Amino acid sequence: MKTTQDKYVVVGADFAGFPLKEAVKAHLIERGWSVEDVTPDLDTVPMYHRAGFLVGAKIAEGEYEKALAFCGTGMGIHIAASKLPHVHAAVAETLPAAKRAATANNANLLAMGAYWTGVRLANGMADAFLESSLGEGYEDWAGFYEYHRLGYDECENFDYEAYKAAGFQVADPSVPVLGPEPVGLAY
Secondary structure, eight states: OOOOOTTTTEEEOTTTHHHHHHHHHHHHTTTTOOOEEOOGGGGGOOOOHHHHHHHHHHHHHBBSSSSEEESSSSSHHHHHHTTTTOOEEEEEEEEHHHHHHHHTTTEEEEETTTOOOOOHHHHHHHHHTTTTTTTTTTTSSSOOOOOHHHHHHHHHHHHHHHHTTTTTTTTTOOOOOOOOOOOOOOO
């Protein structure tokens, strides 16, 4: 698997997200990242959902640890990518949200909307997302990792039929103790 620790990422976009993807890709390459682009040519980019399938497949197949996806709003490509197994996609419109998608939700695909995300913000969100991992920066918050790891694991292993058979309840509804939020935590 190509990991973020080794500075590998896969990207993709539809026509609306293409210019922002190109700008972020250039930024990442300048910073030493190896970037695979599954939608390298504007004239042949697929519709948003098909671009989401392409990017998400790189995660589902275990080729990449993390991905970036771009469309007009970030919403459509995110929904499509989320249909693939093992994809935990998030949409971010702020830098703290991008960082938190990685540190709290263990997201492995970040979608951005080119209609309202400027290049500098997108570059910052990409950096924050790619350079953060589950629990990082929250070491002083007792139970933070365990609480969010349980949420990730339940989503990763979710079986709708078992959930339905159990009366729409999770099999083990235990909740790790999440200590009080540390004083001064901004996000």
